[in-house]
Amino acid sequence: MYLKDAYDVRDKYLRKEMLPTIFCPGCGIGSALQFTLRAIDDLGYSQDEIVWVSGIGCSSRVPGYVNFDGLHTTHGRALAFATGIKLANPDLKIIAFMGDGDTSAIGGNHFIHAIRRNLDVTVILINNFTYGMTGGQVAPTTLKGLKGTTAPYGQFENPFDIAGLAVSAGANYVARWSVFNYLQGINSIKKALQKEGFSLVEFLSPCPVSFGRRNRMKTAPELLRWYQKITVPLNKAKKMSPEELEGKVVIGEFADRDRPGLVRSYMEYRERAKKMMGWEE
Amino acid sequence: MRYPFPVGKADFIPGDEAIARAAILAGCRFYAGYPITPASEIFEAMALYMPLVDGVSIQMEDELGSIAAIIGASWAGAKAMTATSGPGFSLMQENLGYAVMTETPIVVVNMMRGGPSTGQPTFPSQGDIMQAIWGTHGDHMLIVLSPSTVQEAFDLTIRAFNLAEKYRTPVVLLGDAELAHMRERVYIPTPDEIEVINRKLPANEEEARLPFGDPHGDGVPPMPIFGKGYRTYVTGLTHDENGHPRTVEPEVQERLIGRIYRKILDHKDDIISYEKFGLDDADVAIVSTGIVSRSAIRAVKMLRERGVKAGLLKLHTVWPFDFDMIEELAEGVKKILVPEMNMGQLYHLVKEGANGKAEVELIPKVGGEVHTPMEIAEKVVG
Ligand SMILES: Cc1ncc(C[n+]2csc(CCOP(=O)(O)OP(=O)(O)O)c2C)c(N)n1
Ligand code: SF4
Numbered sequence: 001m002y003l004k005d006a007y008d009v010r011d012k013y014l015r016k017e018m019l020p021t022i023f024c025p026g027c028g029i030g031s032a033l034q035f036t037l038r039a040i041d042d043l044g045y046s047q048d049e050i051v052w053v054s055g056i057g058c059s060s061r062v063p064g065y066v067n068f069d070g071l072h073t074t075h076g077r078a079l080a081f082a083t084g085i086k087l088a089n090p091d092l093k094i095i096a097f098m099g100d101g102d103t104s105a106i107g108g109n110h111f112i113h114a115i116r117r118n119l120d121v122t123v124i125l126i127n128n129f130t131y132g133m134t135g136g137q138v139a140p141t142t143l144k145g146l147k148g149t150t151a152p153y154g155q156f157e158n159p160f161d162i163a164g165l166a167v168s169a170g171a172n173y174v175a176r177w178s179v180f181n182y183l184q185g186i187n188s189i190k191k192a193l194q195k196e197g198f199s200l201v202e203f204l205s206p207c208p209v210s211f212g213r214r215n216r217m218k219t220a221p222e223l224l225r226w227y228q229k230i231t232v233p234l235n236k237a238k239k240m241s242p243e244e245l246e247g248k249v250v251i252g253e254f255a256d257r258d259r260p261g262l263v264r265s266y267m268e269y270r271e272r273a274k275k276m277m278g279w280e281e
Numbered sequence: 282m283r284y285p286f287p288v289g290k291a292d293f294i295p296g297d298e299a300i301a302r303a304a305i306l307a308g309c310r311f312y313a314g315y316p317i318t319p320a321s322e323i324f325e326a327m328a329l330y331m332p333l334v335d336g337v338s339i340q341m342e343d344e345l346g347s348i349a350a351i352i353g354a355s356w357a358g359a360k361a362m363t364a365t366s367g368p369g370f371s372l373m374q375e376n377l378g379y380a381v382m383t384e385t386p387i388v389v390v391n392m393m394r395g396g397p398s399t400g401q402p403t404f405p406s407q408g409d410i411m412q413a414i415w416g417t418h419g420d421h422m423l424i425v426l427s428p429s430t431v432q433e434a435f436d437l438t439i440r441a442f443n444l445a446e447k448y449r450t451p452v453v454l455l456g457d458a459e460l461a462h463m464r465e466r467v468y469i470p471t472p473d474e475i476e477v478i479n480r481k482l483p484a485n486e487e488e489a490r491l492p493f494g495d496p497h498g499d500g501v502p503p504m505p506i507f508g509k510g511y512r513t514y515v516t517g518l519t520h521d522e523n524g525h526p527r528t529v530e531p532e533v534q535e536r537l538i539g540r541i542y543r544k545i546l547d548h549k550d551d552i553i554s555y556e557k558f559g560l561d562d563a564d565v566a567i568v569s570t571g572i573v574s575r576s577a578i579r580a581v582k583m584l585r586e587r588g589v590k591a592g593l594l595k596l597h598t599v600w601p602f603d604f605d606m607i608e609e610l611a612e613g614v615k616k617i618l619v620p621e622m623n624m625g626q627l628y629h630l631v632k633e634g635a636n637g638k639a640e641v642e643l644i645p646k647v648g649g650e651v652h653t654p655m656e657i658a659e660k661v662v663g
Contacts, residue, residue, distance in 0.1 A: 015514075018525060048510040053353075064514055064526060069507040071356060072516035072526075073349065074379050080346035084353025084361065085507065087337045088311050092357065092508050110349075113342040266337065273332035277285070 004041065006034065013037045013047070015067045022061055026212075026220035028205030029059050029126055031179040035203075036095065036124055037066070039189035050093045051085055053078045055107060057099035058133045058207075059126035076107030079114035082121050083262075090263045093193070094120065100127040101139040104160045108140075115169035118197035120261040124189065125162060125200060127176075128207035136210035143230075143247060147214045166200045167255045173199035174255040178227040179206065181251065188253065197261035204231070204249065282472065285333045289471040296434040296460040297364075299467050300390060301326030303438035304362050306470070308477055309388070310336035311361035313350035315343050315369060318402040319461035320392040323364040344369035348376040348389065355385045356515060358506040360442055364390035366458075367409055368399055370416070377451055378417030379517045381541065384493065384502065386445035386480055388438070390454045392461040395649050404649025405457035407571055410626040413453045414600045422542045424452040424552060425600040429574040431465035437597060443478040444552060448544055449501050455599065457622070459572045459651060480504050483511065493537065494522035500544030545601055554597040555606075559585060563592030565661050566614045566639075568607070568631050570596040572651055573620050579654035584661055591661055599627070607634025611641075618660055620644035620652045 023029050040050065050068050054060035056075035063070030069092075073081045078096045086094055103111050103125055114121065130148055131137040138148035141162065142155045163176040173195045175188040185203065192199035206212065206223035217223045227249075234252030237245060260268075274280040286292070286302055294302075301323050304312070312327040314320075324340070331338035337354070341347040344365050351361035365373065370391040380387050393409045395401030409416075413425045424444050428434040434456055441452040481503040483489035488496050488503050489511040495502060502522075505511040518526040519534045527533040545552065559581055560566060569577045574595040584591035594610060607630075611617060617639050619628040628643040635641045644660050646652050 017523075047512065048508065051357075051507050064516065067512050069512055070514045071353065071507075072514070072518070073352075074375055074517060077345060077349045077376065080341065080349035081353035083339065083341070083346070084311065084313060084350035084355070084359075085357045086353075087339065087350075088354035088357035088359040088361070089508055109342050110346055113346070266339075270332040270335070277333060279283070279333060 004038065009034060009037050009041060012041070013067055014065055018065050021065055023058065024209040026206055026208040027058070028128065028179040028203065028207070028220070029062065031182070032124055032126055032185070032203045032205060033062050033065070035182060035185045036189055038186050039193055043190060043193060045093065045193070049091065050095060052095050052097060053082045053085065054097045055099070055102040056133070057102045057131070059097055059099040060102060062097040076102050076105070077110060078102070079107065079110045079119065079121065083114065083117070083119055086120055086263060087266060094122070096121050096123045098123055098125050099132065100125065100129070100141040100162060101131045104140045104162050104165070112165065112169045115166055115171045115198045117262045118170065118172065118259055118265070120197055120263050122189070122192045122195070123200045125202040126205045127162065127202055128205045128211055130207055130211035132207045132210045136214055149214070163200065163202045163254055170259065171200055171255055172197040172257050172259055175253045176202040176251050178204035178224070178231060178251065180224050180227055191256070196264065197259055285330045286469065288469050291466050291468045293464055293466055294431065295322065295462050295464050296431045296456055297322035297392070297462070298326050299431045299435040300364070300438045300454070300456070301330065302469060303435040304388070304442065305330055305334060306472060306475060307439045307442035308360045308479070309362050309442060310334065311351060311354035311359040312336070312338045312363065313341050313347040313354070313361070314363050315341055315347050315365065317366045317369045319394060319458040320364040320366045320390060322461065323390060344372040345376065348373040348380070348387070351387050352376060352380050352383070352385050355387050356507050360386070360446070362388040362390065364392065366392050366394050366402070367396040370409060370412065374416045377423070378419060378421060380451040381417065381421040381423055382517045383515050384449040384504070384541070385451065386449050387451045388441045388445055388454060389451060390456065393455060393457040395647065401649050403458060405459035405572055405622060405651065406647065406649065407457060407573065407622040407626065409455065410599060410623070413455055420538050422545045423450055423600070424448070424545065424598070425455060426452065426597060427455045427570045427599045428460065428597070429571050429595065431460065431463060432467050433597070434460055435467050435469070439475055443476065446478050446480040447501070448548065449480060449504055450545065455571065457572050482506070489513070491522045492524050493520055495540060500540050500547060549601050549603065552598060552601060553603050556595045556597070558593040558595070560592035560594060560610070562590055563613070564590040564615050565592070566610055566617045567591065567593045567657065567661070568596065568617055568619050568627070569593065569621065570599055570627060573622055576652045576654045577620060577657055580657035580661065583654055583658045589662060602630050602634070604634040607631055608636045608638060611635035611638035614639050617641045618644055618657070620646070620657050622646050622651065
């Protein structure tokens, strides 16, 4: 793949007056953002046809930095807002930039129902295994034994596999990578953006400041090396036993299907209504 | 445009149905909701009508999602509404605040039932007046309307949309279980018989670049809806005129909140509506809103027949509140009575307005029954 100069991507898509970002040194959110912008650029989408939505958290600040229409909403609710935007104007393409806590804790219900409806949206999920913005509390994704300020002795609950959840709820496209896998990441986002219905690309993303520091990984490189240790590609994982997979995170492409999206289903419903009422043949 | 119900003639319909039809005539094309007694019939009517008028009706997973969806729809250019009752209204409060902060025109109907909690689902109350005004956190300003008849439910729903669009603000319509289910004769006008106001859109690029500015000096910024190429960023964080988050400068918060207050308060005279019955020579005034006003009117008539100079001020707008008008009223009467179906909410506003110029007495009632005219009249004569 030919990669454009990062400065070109920056100049084309970021709001200069909003820089610098609030992101800490070593944070992975910028990488995931860069992948997303490269995918948009490669696909040749216009900046005026895409709306970015987000909830609350570090990752949710992303729509503020990109030069597109954007709705920065309340914690966890981004996909409910997106449902309104998309159904009110189906011509708009929607990218939801979300944190793992935002998506799977407070926003868990909106998340599974947006998928069930097959809402036409591409979710870019920043999974940093923690609540970054509020300073490193545990999240529903925190792996057992890892520390956070609200589980200082190591997490005792089981983590959510958000990508797995999305697959079983019925998403059309689901992939998970670490921000280390940049080519796969960009390709996945491109696929996701072209999908009708719900698509999700999850990124394991270093949060050295709120998460790494409390788990003996103070820098991004340390976190990336840890990702290399804990991630298992899907093909390999298929041959591993549940015991071997304990504490591991599988990466790869988990779903790629073409069920009708919400917009199409609603438009068909509308036609059905008119026919049933004798308004149209 | 073809309507899925007869227009230009009267119909005999319940309050919930009247609200749904009015919304459609006001231009509402997006409804998101979650079922709850006694507001479900609004949703059911919208579900029936919306697909036929090329609108959207969707059942969300909960009320947090419902109000979120209508805010999203509003930014995508649609006039949007949701309807609920007490417990659902509580869930909507966070995003109601978001709509205030982002100046998003939406209409939220709350058909009140007895509370707190799940309370009395099928019985009316007026227990959510204070929550409608002050339910979301932080300093905020919005508009609250309150009808007392099915015809008023219809008329005030149209007004709710018009005010929401005109002032770029959420408007709450407070009905109650009685009004929701009661059938009355309502005149359903033709579209050219009603005034429909649409939001100001940016006239040019320059205005679009100030989605939270005040280019017209009326405190209401034109709204650059999504997809028009303006690239607007909307956030619930404190933001400057461009929409950029500026959360640590006191003056930015002051300016923003100040304007959100001002745009409503400076237009109080346009927003506030009420009716007066027999107040010109009254010794005793009754102040009421919503369903109770019906008994209050009857009480005034009974009292007048007995030679008691009683009058009624019936409020259609509960917020913003005309404290000055109440003070003027208090100066001319000896006593003001406030019958309401709660333990005292409107009463606090009236008492503050009266400013000690007249005695203000509450006639509270909870349990799910509307005051009888006798109950009010007896209090007046003491
Ligand atoms: C209703 C509500 N509850 C709590 C918060 C506080 N809060 C802000 S961000 C956040 C969590 C962020 O974590 P995550 O979603 O994982 O995103 P990250 O910051 O890690 O990118 C919380 C709990 C809030 N803003 N709103
Ligand atoms: S706290 Fe973590 S997620 Fe948030 S900006 Fe800093 S490094 Fe990134």
